Amino acid sequence: MDVNDYLSNFPEKIPVAVNVPIRGGEVQKYSAIALVTDPPEVELYFDPNALPDPGRIDTEADCLVFVETGEIVTLISSIEEAAGRDLLRITVHNVIQHEEKREFFRGPAGRLSLSCRRKGPGGGKPFAGKGVNISCGGVLMMVYQQVQKKEKLAMEIRVPEPVSKTLEADAVVLRINQVRKGFFSVAVRFTNMDSETCDDIMAFCFAEQRRMLREQVLTRDL
Incomplete structure (x- = not known):
């Protein structure tokens, strides 16, 4: 599915799960609210001070965002900015939709x-x-x-x-x-x-x- 087409039909605000990459190879899981600003750009809002210090976040690694609206969709993204400890600005590069596609991604x-x-x-x-x-x-x-x-x-x-x-x-x-x-x-x-x-x-x-x-x-x- 085209990334911009998918995000253009995205609900205004929706709960998501986010795999935040940390320097040194670690991944930490968080809950957030996703807001599409200008497809393919998305802002992720976390609880206050939920995220680690922005300097610890690996902006070179992929950030996976999991959306569940009756079916699970995975947004493959890059982090453009870690703005404090409760906001990430990301760009979505790929959308993996439907369980069968997730099943065959190898x-x-x-x-x-x-x-x-x-x-x-x-x-x-x-x-x-x-x-x-x-x-x-x-x-x-x-x-x-x-x-x-x-x-x-x-x-x-x-x-x-x-x-x-x-x-x-x-x-x-x-x-x-x-x-x-x-x-x-x-x-x-x-x-x-x-x-x-x-x-x-x-x-x-x-x-x-x-x-x-x-x-x-x-x-x-x-």
Whole structure:
């Protein structure tokens, strides 16, 4: 959807959730009121003194704004100004609308730590997985444990900065490919993904894409 078209039909003031990027790779979540001033420009009003000192806010990182009006919409934004501790002025660059689009937005997962356990009696010990890519819909991972198609797994996903959380999800195996003896590529679909967990996964994906882009630029300039 076109950003300006979406924002032109935005309610006058609407509650939103905001992932505010902090210098050093941290992300802090806040509630705010969004006011469209001149599309694609938006002002976010927070409770008095809710935000950290403006100097701590990373204006170079993406700021994700989550809008829920019957469906969840994510605004991918940049921070133009941190005006005190209760106002951010942002520019929206992209709108991700509808759950199916959130589900299929995929990012690199090499820094994730994955732990899987077969569900049900006799599921056995947990086994580790190495992430390849992830979305709100599922994850592609490499494992040293053979699993079966349609097998159900309980997963722990340890997400590093800026999210810094351990997420839990149930999943079902969709595809298995043997890469070499005893080593498998496994694609799973999440079966109980809630909106908050999806928000965390998307925040990680955007942060990873930005981090990898910075590394590419640094490597190119060497």
